[in-house]
Amino acid sequence: MKKYISTLFILFAAMSMNAQQNVSFRTGKLVSPQVNADNTVTFRIQAPKAKNVKVIADWEANKGTGIMKKDKEGVWTYTTPKLPSEMYTYRFDVDGITGIDPTNPFTRRDVGNVFSIFYVGNGCADEYQVHDVAHGQIRTLWYHSNSANTDRRMNIYLPPTYGKTDEKFPVFYLLHGSGGDENAWLELGNIARIMDNLIAEKKCKPMIVVMPNGNIAKKAAAGETFENQNYKPVMTNFLPHFKDGTFETAFPEIVDYIDATFNTKADKAHRAIAGLSMGGLHSVMISANYPDLFDYVGLFSAGVNFKDIDMEAFPAYSNLDAKLATQAKKGVKLYWIAIGKEDQHLNNNKLLMERMDKDGLKYTYHESSRGHIWSNWRQYALLFIPQLFK
Known part of the structure; x- marks a missing residue:
């Protein structure tokens, strides 16, 4: 039994070995x-001594689970139903031990877990892939935060024409969710590819996209600073300053x-802010506290559960209705709220909209299928970005 478990560990650990070992492993x-x-997808893994193998993924059919069958060569196989166009993440479960697909070199990290990925095309996923178009730049920068009294890391997308002339560009601030970091929208959101493709297709204005780290207790993503090289990412609610307004107050x-x-273009008319889950909460509070900064606000499955926040204890969260009323009076060109029908935050978003109705703040509402999931957030970005800076 010990030998069998060791074999499984080696199988899933092989992806982290050196390049020569990876090459020989994938022959x-x-x-x-x-x-x-036909947009079905077939998975295979060789595990001749395994008793039960399944693929666990984020597609909707069969609740994202596929029971695999073994052939006489010890290869387990499963073919999905026809899948909608998307980028999907998955892992194998071999007798209770989960890991990435050892024959697939393409992976993404989500919080503290690593998943294999694949794309099904002929739809929205075409926007998530690299095409023969002009490409923008990704710059990783450190800025000094007086509020945190330290340097902090952010990622910036610059459109393809940036720097070729003296042209000035609007700015879109794009925020991650709990457990994410400044890399999340680049890696799981494919935002650089989305921007390249939308700009090339003339579906949106060229713009700068800013992706800061919303975990104010951390300087950067795991492994990007000396003190957190061995830090395993966790949900932000386990970190200091979660929902106390520190990040929102410091945003200017x-x-x-x-x-x-x-x-x-350093004015309200040329700034947008949006975020998913925790980043949606941040977007609500930042735009409400600083109503002269943003003309475009987007909430993607916003984590606006105000019941677990002592709203009056923190200045950034206090007097929210008065702040929303002021924001309404000063005006926004677009306040866009999107959430899935199965999302755990659906009711809280509806309560927020009732609050906004009372405060006179107009918004546009989009309700999609499914729940709190990256496939929704990428698609919300595809819908929101073309509406900016019109």
Whole structure:
């Protein structure tokens, strides 16, 4: 039994070994995943001594689970139903031990877990992939936060024409959710590819996209600073300053840094802010506290559960109705709220909209299928971004 468990560990650990070992490990005829012409996908893994193997994924059919069958060669296989166009994440479960697909080199980290990925095309996922178009730049920068009394890391997307002339650009601040970091929208959201493709297709204005780290207790993503090289990412609610308004209050220093560093159109009409889950809560509070900063606000499955916040204990959260009323009076060009029918935050978002109705703040509402999931957030970005800076 110990030998069998060790074999499984080696199977899933092989992806982290050196390059020569990876090459030898992937030789052979085994193909997984295999995206078929009819948008079904076939998975394969060789585990001759295993008793039960399944693939666990984020597609909707069969609740994202596929029971695999073993052939006489010890290869386990499963083919999905026809899948909608998307980027999907998955892992194998071999007798209770989960790991990535050892024949698939493409992975993404979500919080503290790593998943294999694949794309099903002929739809929205086409926007998530690299095409032969002009490409923007990704710059990783450190800015000094006076509020946190430290340097903090952020990622910036610059459109393809940035720097070729003296042209100034609008700025879109895009915020991650709990457990995420400044890399989340690049890695799981594919936002650089989305921007390249939408700009090339003339579906949106060229813009700068700013992705800061919303975990104010951390300087950067795991492994990006000396003191957190061994830090395993966790949900933000396990970190200091969760839902106390520190990040929201300090946000203007990010805006000031961006305006001082890049060729921006530094006014309300040319700034947007949006975020998923926790980032949606941040977007509500930042735009309400600073109503002269943003003309466009987007909430993607916003984590607006105000019942677990002592609203009056923190200045950034206090007097929310008065702040929303002021925001309404000063005006926004677009306040866009999107959430899935199965999302755990659906009712809280409806309560927020009732509050906004009373405070006179107009919004546009989009309700999709499914729940609190990256496939929704990427699609919300595809819908929201073309509406900006019109």
